[in-house]
Amino acid sequence: MRKGIDKNFLGWRIGGWKSEYSVGMPELSKEEEEVVEEVAARFRDCSRHSEIRDKQGVRKQVGRLLASHCVESGLEVDEEQRRYLIRAAVAHVYGFSALDELLSDPELEEIAVIGIGAPIFVYHRKKGWLRTNCAFENEEALVDVINKMGRKVGRRITLQKPRLNAVLPDGSRIHASIPPISSYELTIRKFRCNPIHVADLIAYRTFSAEALAFLWLMMQADASILIAGNTASGKTSTMNALFQFISPKERILITEETPEINIPHEHKVKLLASDEIGVSMKELVADSLRMRPDRVIVGEARTAEEVKALLETMTSGQARGSYATFHAQSARETLVRMRSLGVLSIDLESLGLIVVQRRMMKYDAKSRRSTEIRRCTEIGEMVPCADCSLPKINILFKYDSKQDAVVRSNKKAAVIDRACESFGMSRREFGAELKSREKFLGGLDPESSFEEITEEIRKFSFANYEESIPKPKAKPAGIGFFNSVFE
16 A cells, blocks of 8 residues: 555554654555544444443454454455554554554653654663654644543643643653643653662662662661652652662551652552642641651652651651652752752751762763763761751762762761661671671662562561461451561
């Protein structure tokens, strides 16, 4: 069939220009587009009177409709053509059109629609930004896809509300805007099927095993931690990974605006702030005071209200530790920005530890190649200063660019003294435990799944963990539960 397309019937297309990333579906001819649109129209008509609720049911129904249309129209299609026409029709009526092909690739971290008629770009985990052979050809098609994505959380993009933030069922985040805010754009930050775990952080050289072992001990000593960094530096991924160090017996309360935190705990409560219904982050933090959490996560602190909500959880002493992410590129910049948002200097001392993680470009002058890397650049503790406008920062770990590693910069720290007091151990015993955990973390297999790594950490860290796991019975009497004491 002819490949040149004069008019696009679907509102999106695959093919038509040179690309650096090509999806598996072939470019549709004009006649094939007409077939897909006809099958889609028939599907929409019949689906009003049926109960098709899953993708497999949609695929079967589309296959039947395609077969009947071909018989009625006298069209002959081979098996390969039948398969990709069904794929295209399912994507058109049930999925997210051309984006389905991109969403299914685990190597892609970001998908960016930059306008109508312009190629969609993707961020490949190893190759960076690439131009694809996909595009949206009209505004209606893109707006329809955006609203499909927002439907799960009850949100729509309209002329009155030309901006939308939402989360897909798989956890991917989306941001979209239309005129007058933009010339139509959509950005999708994809959710990893197998989340980053602590062994990944070591394998990627984002952290050293020693730095992670230190944070492990600090979290068990109830230190509050703020993870700061620039956009897409992996702050949330690191937050999720660090909670592999927390006992599964603890009650975790998560307050967010956009659900991103995905920690490996059964006993967790998620509260979502929403401007649309008038529920603020500050109000959710106030609610948390009545919910007896062991740990509190305040998602991403961006506005003055959210930052004050975070500091309120830390200063109120309601939990064993409070955690959040924040946009800043150094520990010092973090304090300066928080101070500018109205936080009192004395309250900043309650931050405990600031972990800075940055997305950086590493340039090799010999090979003339640039590589994007993500590194922890600082781990610092707050040091009170009565005569200063800001607390001083004692940097305990920092990034050494020559070694391309996170190294220990100061062994003297008040947080270590507090941890020793909490654990009932001497400084020497603390050092020995740190070495033991560093060795353990260095021996983890980065090819293991998030669940497998979490299991190994819990077996190492918590007494009687294996005995506490419910054992299956021949005739189960009810739901199993943890009944051991974790130390």
